[in-house]
Amino acid sequence: MAKKKEVVNLVRGRKQGIVSIKETKLERNEDFVGTLLWGSSHLNFSFKPSRGAAGGILTMWDSGTIEVDFSSSFENVIVFGGRLKKDDMLFSG
Amino acid sequence: MICFFLANVYAPCDVRGKRELWNQLGSFSRSRAKSNLCVCGDFNSVCLEEERRSRGMVVRGVDTDFFNSFIADSHLMDFSLGGRHFTWFSGDGLSMSPLDSFLLSEELSSRWYNCAQIALQRGLSDHCPHYSQFR
Numbered sequence: 613m614a615k616k617k618e619v620v621n622l623v624r625g626r627k628q629g630i631v632s633i634k635e636t637k638l639e640r641n642e643d644f645v646g647t648l649l650w651g652s653s654h655l656n657f658s659f660k661p662s663r664g665a666a667g668g669i670l671t672m673w674d675s676g677t678i679e680v681d682f683s684s685s686f687e688n689v690i691v692f693g694g695r696l697k698k699d700d701m702l703f704s705g
Numbered sequence: 706m707i708c709f710f711l712a713n714v715y716a717p718c719d720v721r722g723k724r725e726l727w728n729q730l731g732s733f734s735r736s737r738a739k740s741n742l743c744v745c746g747d748f749n750s751v752c753l754e755e756e757r758r759s760r761g762m763v764v765r766g767v768d769t770d771f772f773n774s775f776i777a778d779s780h781l782m783d784f785s786l787g788g789r790h791f792t793w794f795s796g797d798g799l800s801m802s803p804l805d806s807f808l809l810s811e812e813l814s815s816r817w818y819n820c821a822q823i824a825l826q827r828g829l830s831d832h833c834p835h836y837s838q839f840r
Contacts, residue, residue, distance in 0.1 A: 615829045622825075622834050629839075634715040634747045634832075671713045679706075688726050690713045691733065695706040700840035705713075705745050705805060 622704070629677040629701030632690075636668035645670065658683040658690050677701055709813065710737050714746030720768050723750060727775035734779035734810070742810035744781060747793075747832065748772065749804055752783060757802045758791070781808040788824040792833045807837050 623631055638645070641659050654676045662668030671690045673680060678701070680694035712730065716723050734742060750772035751757055776783060783806055786792070791801040807822050822837040 618828045618830070622828075626836070630711065632713040632745050634713075667715060669713055669715045671711070686729055686733075688715055688717060688722075689730060689733075691710065693708070693710045695708050697706055700838065702836055702838055703743070703745070703807070704834065704836040705807070 626702055628704055629674055630703045631672045632705045633670040636670050637662050637665050638668050658692060660685050660690050707741060709741035712744045714744060716747060716749040718749050724771055727771055731775050731779050734781060738780050739812060741813040743813060744808040747805050751802055759800045780811055782814045783808055786824055787821050792824050792835060794827060794831055805832060805835055
């Protein structure tokens with residue numbers, strides 16, 4: 613619980629372009645992902661569930677900064693292709 | 706607008722799993738070699754054996770070789786980490802490694818040549834959060 617709070621504070625602490633989180637330990641796309649949507653309707657995400665308590669990847673992006681054309685995944689990886697709408701971007705991991 | 710590709714990676718700990726990952730990710734990266742590509746992740750690997758601090762004498766030379774081959778064959782570039790040297794610490798604080806980073810394709814690194822990645826102070830996780838400002 614404390615870890616989740618820490619992640620929320622980190623994500624919300626800056627105006628983010630892309631955030632990538634590893635080892636989420638989340639099997640389902642639960643409410644936590646919603647909580648992370650830094651108070652904006654501009655947020656999109658791509659989610660790869662964990663196997664039990666192991667692994668799990670989450671990529672989130674601000675649709676005001678990035679227009680994503682496709683998103684897919686393979687073992688241990690989430691990929692996407694898109695266009696950057698602004699001149700600069702903050703990318704956190 | 707700049708077109709770009711992003712891969713978010715969470716590498717397994719075992720050498721065999723990592724080898725499979727480098728193969729798959731290598732093909733993906735090579736197919737986008739002329740594009741703006743950023744591969745970001747917890748690679749569970751380091752480029753130089755000396756970058757690790759470990760309490761035991763563990764020989765991981767093969768692992769490092771595979772990781773370096775993957776970076777070179779994929780035409781990716783690792784750029785320096787600011788703020789702190791290590792991004793991962795074991796629970797007892799005796800082992801530490803720079804396991805997390807952003808790798809950029811040549812195209813992207815020439816566009817964002819003055820970007821730096823900054824690792825922040827570690828909190829409850831065993832990894833430090835890190836970020837990069839691209840401009």
